[in-house]
Amino acid sequence: MAWDLIGAPSSAGAHTPGVESAPAALRAAGLVDLIRAVTPIEDLGDVPGFRWRPDIPRPRAQNADAVARVAGDVADRVAASLDRQRVPLVLGGDCTVTIGLVAGLARTGSAPVLVYVDGGPDLYTPETRAHGNLDAMGLAHMLGLPGHHPAVASVGPYVPLLTPDRVVVYGDELPAGDHERDLVDQLGLAYVPGEEVHADLAGAAWRARTLAESAGPAFVVHFDVDVLRFAEAPLADVPEPFGLTLAEAATTLATLVASPRFAGLSVTEINPHHLPDATVLPRFVHALAEALTRTDPGGPMSSGRSAGLCTDNT
Numbered sequence: 001m002a003w004d005l006i007g008a009p010s011s012a013g014a015h016t017p018g019v020e021s022a023p024a025a026l027r028a029a030g031l032v033d034l035i036r037a038v039t040p041i042e043d044l045g046d047v048p049g050f051r052w053r054p055d056i057p058r059p060r061a062q063n064a065d066a067v068a069r070v071a072g073d074v075a076d077r078v079a080a081s082l083d084r085q086r087v088p089l090v091l092g093g094d095c096t097v098t099i100g101l102v103a104g105l106a107r108t109g110s111a112p113v114l115v116y117v118d119g120g121p122d123l124y125t126p127e128t129r130a131h132g133n134l135d136a137m138g139l140a141h142m143l144g145l146p147g148h149h150p151a152v153a154s155v156g157p158y159v160p161l162l163t164p165d166r167v168v169v170y171g172d173e174l175p176a177g178d179h180e181r182d183l184v185d186q187l188g189l190a191y192v193p194g195e196e197v198h199a200d201l202a203g204a205a206w207r208a209r210t211l212a213e214s215a216g217p218a219f220v221v222h223f224d225v226d227v228l229r230f231a232e233a234p235l236a237d238v239p240e241p242f243g244l245t246l247a248e249a250a251t252t253l254a255t256l257v258a259s260p261r262f263a264g265l266s267v268t269e270i271n272p273h274h275l276p277d278a279t280v281l282p283r284f285v286h287a288l289a290e291a292l293t294r295t296d297p298g299g300p301m302s303s304g305r306s307a308g309l310c311t312d313n314t
Contacts, residue, residue: 001257003041003292004081005032006090008074009049012066013096013134017052018271019237023091025272029281031091034289042086047073049093060126061149067134068151071100075155078104078264089292092268094135094237095122096152098222101266102142103156105220110263113166113219114142115212115256117249119226119240121169123183135269138222139167143187164188168211170204170252171197171227173242190215194227194244201248205255212256218263221256223249225270225284235284237271246287253291265292 007023055062081088105112122139127147141153144160173194174181197204212219226236229243
């Protein structure tokens with residue numbers, strides 16, 4: 001596998017500034033060198049970024065034009081990467097850069113499938129999200145849910161970019177009755193909840209991979225670090241008290257990346273300003289690089305511990 005790294009230093013869709021610093025921080029922590037030691041990777045640099053600012057005229061869809069512009073630029077780079085038989089690794093930035101990853105795959109003529117590894121499925125719309133942060137609405141816009149913002153939903157070659165049968169939601173621990181959890185059921189999205197991952201890590205990861213492989217010829221993965229338990233991995237822009245361990249996330253990514261139908265990955269919502277010390281990000285980067293370069297991710301009977309991943313990343 002040969003990777004193309006694409007930086008997307010944007011917090012346009014976030015609550016506040018911070019995540020736009022993540023691509024530079026991940027590079028500085030050695031991500032490119034760690035991957036290059038095992039497999040080819042070319043750093044294509046960054047698309048033009050955006051630092052969050054209040055959007056007073058559009059409080060329900062803040063910085064929508066910037067979100068769409070960044071996602072469109074990512075889509076251009078992703079499509080070019082796929083055309084030359086490379087695998088795009090998009091470093092965000094906020095979650096809306098994943099719209100560009102999916103749109104880029106769609107621009108190559110493939111009907112994209114998306115595995116959404118996130119602390120929440122981002123199914124809000126401007127009508128249901130008073131904060132107006134579009135990073136909580138990314139999947140809703142890719143699905144074209146009612147109330148979406150047209151500029152954000154139309155980044156790809158068609159609207160909607162995704163249909164419910166081409167989405168796998170993975171790793172969240174939303175309770176019954178939660179707005180987004182109810183939408184997952186109503187839309188009929190394939191769902192691998194966090195409790196399933198905790199109970200049977202390898203089985204959950206392989207179920208997600210099988211679901212994605214059966215949904216289409218190529219799938220991409222969205223990985224938001226707020227799916228991680230914040231106290232164990234204090235990286236995310238929005239801290240979450242519950243979530244996956246780093247070992248669970250790394251084994252999941254390794255299983256998905258090893259699929260012959262895997263086509264690309266986005267890593268989003270890292271806020272370097274939340275790091276409590278200088279050891280946290282390098283440990284995350286080592287785990288991520290290992291997951292992306294492991295030649296044998298194991299089968300359904302393996303586990304993160306047996307793969308040599310450490311669960312203590314603080």
